[in-house]
Amino acid sequence: MxxxxxxxxxxxxxxxxxxxxxxxxxxxxxxxxxSSSASLRAARKPPNMKPVRNRQNNLTRLNKGPSPLDNYYITLALGQKLTKLGFRSIPTVVKLFNHHRAELQRAKILHDRAVPVSLHNSQWTRTYEEALTSDEVALVLNPSILPHIFEAFGEADFHRQNVGKFAQLGYYSLCCAFEAGDLEAAIKVAFIEHQSKKVSSKVSGFIKQHAAKRSDWRTMSLWCELATEMSHSKEGAEANYLLAKELDTILEPSNRPMSRAEMFERYRPTWSLVHDSANHYLSHFDRDDPEGDPVQKDLDNAIRDGVKKWKDPKAAHELLLLPGEVKKFSDRWLSLLTMSAMEGSAEHCVRLALYHLGKDGWLNHHLDENDDWVVSDRKDKPKNWIGIEWLGLSAALENADASLKTRRYLRLALLLREHGLEKDAMPWLTAAKHDLEDQGLDTDREWIEYIDGFEQHWYNEEFMTRTSEDDWFLEDFEVESKNNAGEMLQKG
Incomplete structure (x- = not known):
């Protein structure tokens, strides 16, 4: 063949x-x-074939390497809220949802679209199904529960240990929850926006509407504070004043210090709301209008309550300004002045410093009860340094005027030098230069170089002709008292 x-x-x-x-x-x-048998035909690649990529699940991708989102502090409140919602795998839920909402933020999903998009995202649905139980997956995909999850994470983002890295993500999450109708998120968004002085009309409208129901003191308090800054009519000021008085009858101070409260727990004390709203309402009355007398009385009583009932240093500052309320140099005056100074009042810091410096013999003068200039004798070596410390604090608290800050630091150093404590004064000069530089008040270094001149000639008696009693180093009210005393002496 x-x-x-x-x-x-x-x-x-x-x-x-x-x-x-x-x-x-x-x-x-x-x-x-x-060559065209069934076995080889199955192995041959059709001409229209495209290579199939090996699909890597989202959970494997998240576990592949370290992420900034992994350094997240799970707060007690977050753990409790997630547990109350029904979650059990708290660390896993935190890791997944942090990546989920960060992805929404990167994709610039609008706040009102974040919840619907999350509910219909097949990729994240598969991820949750791979990592969580069926009950937990059902919670994440529940449209009535998902806004609460956003709110819980947004609150945790503003915890002291998270706020530095997660504040923007927290604001985004709270806005997403607010757009989904979550009241707790609305209150927190109002807190954040009020701090930045940019409260949106949508947020303020929501708070106003809920405050009108008189069912939640938090929204009432927030709206009272917002309305005082926003209202310009007499009717609006009156309504806000009455709201503040109503709040004052239903709230009282707690034993927890404000300094230990978290960001979203720092509500204004009611005495302050009454004070500000009454002051705003009084601006719509003539000075001699008798209808404003009850409002003025409420304002004064609010300040007294702020000191007696709330123990608020800000109220102490206001009470010292009331004419005839506190006798100067009395124990109560000293207590209120100290309370206000400790709160950070630079004015009362320097007043307290001068009181102690004059009493302890650092100065050759002091101001009496009427702020009149009185000559006194200095002590050679005063033992009490409390006035020096308060003067240094008053200089540190002055963050607007570089000249005034420099004058206070130099006055302190000169006082020490004049009492034979030249070496103890040198660190204060160094601190003054660092303070000016840190605060950015002396960009052309004019005052820093001025202090340098003192440092260079600090031990040279020939060049050191300035004294702490020179008018340039005195406070404005001291100069005024000194000049008045000089005029009285000339008259005779």
């Missing part, structure tokens, strides 16, 4: 037994070559 071509070596010819002929006219049936 003649040899067949290489391609058809396995083919053979047999008589046609009625089968359908592949050749048509001839009487033979030709079989397909081995």
């Amino acid at each position: 003649q040899a067949l071509p290489q391609l058809c070596r396995r083919a053979y010819i047999r008589p046609n037994l009625g089968c359908r002929s592949l050749s048509g006219r001839n009487g033979f049936d030709t079989l397909r070559p081995f």
Whole structure:
């Protein structure tokens, strides 16, 4: 038999037994070559085939490497809220949802779209199904629970240990929850926006509407504070004043110090709300209008309550400004002045410093009860340094005027030098330069170089001609008293 071509070596010819002929006219049936058999045909790549990528699940991708989101402090409140909602795998939920909402923020999903998009995101649904139980997955995909999850994480983002890295993500999460109708998120968004002095009309409108129900003192308090800053009509000021008085009857101070409260727990004390709203309402009355007398009385009583009932240093500052309320140099005056100074009042810090400096013999003068200039004798080596410390604090608290800050630091140093404490004064000069530089008040370094001049000649009696009693180093009210005393002396 003649040899067949290489391609058809396995083919053979047999008589046609009625089968359908592949050749048509001839009487033979030709079989397909081995290369097109079923096994090889299945292994061949079709010409229109595209390579399939190996799909990597989202959970594996999240666990692949370290992420800034992993350094997240799970607060007690967050753990309790998630547990109350029904979650059990708290660390896993925190990790997944942090990545989830960060992805929403990066994609710039609008606040009102974040919850609907999350509910219909198949990729994240698969991720939750891989990592969580079926009950927990149902919670994440529940449209009535998801806003509460956003709110819980947004609150935790503003915890002291998270706020530095997660504040923006927290604000985004709270806005998403607020757009979904979460009241707690609305209150927190109002807190944040009020601090930045940019409360949106949508947020303020929501707070106002809820405060009108008189069912939540928090929204009432927030709206009272916002309305005092926003209202310009007499009717609006009156309504806000009455709201503040109503709040004052239903709230009282707690034993927890304000300094230990978290950001979203720092509500204004009611005495302050009454004071500000009454002051705003009084601006719509003429000075001699008798209708304003009850409002003025409420304002004064609010200040007294702020000191007696709330123990608020800000109220102490206001009470010292009331004419005839506190006798100067009395124990109560000293207590209120100290309370206000400790709160950070630079004015009362320097007043307290001068009181102690004059009493302890650091100065050759003091101001009496009427702020009149009285000459006194200095002590060679005063033992009490409390006035020096208060003067230094008053200089540190002055963050607006570089000249005034410099004058107070130099006055302190000169006082020490004049009492034979030159070495003890040098660190204060160094601190003054650092303070000016840190606060950015002396960009051209004019005052820093001025202090340098004192440092260079500090031990040179020939060059050191300035004294702490020079008018330039005195406070404005001291200069005024000194000049008045000089005029009285000339008159005679």
